[in-house]
Amino acid sequence: MSLGALLGRTWNGIASIVVRPPTAAALFRRALEYRNAGRYDEAARLVAEGIEQAPQSSIGHLLAGYLCAARREIEPAKLAFRRVLALDPYHPRALLGLARIALEENDLEASRALLDRALQFYPDFPEARALQEMAISPSGPAAATTGAAPAGTPLMSAGDLELGIPARDLSVTRADGSPVVARVDDKRAQVLAHHLAQVHRMATATLACAGLGPLRRGVVETGGGMTLLLSDAGLILSATVDGHVEIGAGLTQIADLATKLGMTASAP
Amino acid sequence: MSEPPAPIAGATQPTGSAVPSRGPSRALAFREMLAELSKLERVRGGLIVTPDGLVITTDLPSQSPADALAAFGATLGRELELGADRLGRGGFNAAVFSAADGTIFVGGHPIGFLVLIGDQDVDVAAVRSALGQALDRLRTPVANA
Numbered sequence: 001m002s003l004g005a006l007l008g009r010t011w012n013g014i015a016s017i018v019v020r021p022p023t024a025a026a027l028f029r030r031a032l033e034y035r036n037a038g039r040y041d042e043a044a045r046l047v048a049e050g051i052e053q054a055p056q057s058s059i060g061h062l063l064a065g066y067l068c069a070a071r072r073e074i075e076p077a078k079l080a081f082r083r084v085l086a087l088d089p090y091h092p093r094a095l096l097g098l099a100r101i102a103l104e105e106n107d108l109e110a111s112r113a114l115l116d117r118a119l120q121f122y123p124d125f126p127e128a129r130a131l132q133e134m135a136i137s138p139s140g141p142a143a144a145t146t147g148a149a150p151a152g153t154p155l156m157s158a159g160d161l162e163l164g165i166p167a168r169d170l171s172v173t174r175a176d177g178s179p180v181v182a183r184v185d186d187k188r189a190q191v192l193a194h195h196l197a198q199v200h201r202m203a204t205a206t207l208a209c210a211g212l213g214p215l216r217r218g219v220v221e222t223g224g225g226m227t228l229l230l231s232d233a234g235l236i237l238s239a240t241v242d243g244h245v246e247i248g249a250g251l252t253q254i255a256d257l258a259t260k261l262g263m264t265a266s267a268p
Numbered sequence: 269m270s271e272p273p274a275p276i277a278g279a280t281q282p283t284g285s286a287v288p289s290r291g292p293s294r295a296l297a298f299r300e301m302l303a304e305l306s307k308l309e310r311v312r313g314g315l316i317v318t319p320d321g322l323v324i325t326t327d328l329p330s331q332s333p334a335d336a337l338a339a340f341g342a343t344l345g346r347e348l349e350l351g352a353d354r355l356g357r358g359g360f361n362a363a364v365f366s367a368a369d370g371t372i373f374v375g376g377h378p379i380g381f382l383v384l385i386g387d388q389d390v391d392v393a394a395v396r397s398a399l400g401q402a403l404d405r406l407r408t409p410v411a412n413a
Binding site: 035036037038039040065066069070072077096097100103104126127129130131134169188191192195198199202203205206207209210211212213214215216217218219220221222223224225227240246247248 | 293294295298318319320321322324332333335336337338339340341342343344346347348349350351352354355356357358359360361362363364365366367368369370371372378379380383385388392393396
């Protein structure tokens, strides 16, 4: 063999090593490392590349679902999890992913059914157990109408909802998501009540999981202000105030209002 | 078989090549930040979780149910984000929830949620401030990563 031919073969050998594309499994492993570093976009690109090579990979579709969910892309996440289930109908992580989305969308029935399926084969699945607790907690979709106070609830009207500082979205909501009274229009009252019930359900479950007891008070800070909430006896009193209000002062105000409304005996 | 496979079973073996980094490792930065916050007075520990409930890093007492807390924390964090959006309240920043025996803090970030667990008498304002600063520090590398 001539020196030229030998060099040529050697070069071709090296080139074939250098340019050989990574396998789908290697791409998924790297994607996972990116995900763990919070670099979701780069991870998603690698997963897409891997799925092109291995379109029937449940790992690839599961990772795609995780990454879509992490990037708050809910419909593509559902699609990816469903693809996993098409390959493996009882894949616990895909079932969990869909159950979490259903819970987020307040479709508790669907969430429970998916979790039941996951737990049927994997009864010791802590995340599924945790979400199941959340999905079967007493709060449910709003059913009642504004102004209808439950038995034992102090009678109150929108005019009673006065905080000592400027506030908006003042409301009292039952833990099941039905509004009792609110100083907003009916449409907003429903959205507000649904959100408050969801937060109540989820915060209560998180506090219980940490062994801290039932929810009493909460403060949620957003770009548009600070929402204060107080929970007692199955009722949630809430108001949104300016973001510059000091947290302690805001909580004192809402506790005073709860006492005035007669809805709490344990306000701080 | 009663326990489910690892989140990505079959894809968790070391690859021998770490995530290419520009500047300090993000994963290391998460761990350091959480360790720093966990040292605050009357803070018991915490975790960073993706919006879909997978743990990125934890610094919790050994008996704490990290996976369940991650599932709860992520679901709560998502509802706080979605609710803020539905009600036109601007982006979700952080939340504090207190009970008879303790307090939880939830901080929002593009990568997920930072959850801290504190005692009932924790200094809410001090922890809230430290949490905000930590999340701000994390935001810069996100833009550059």
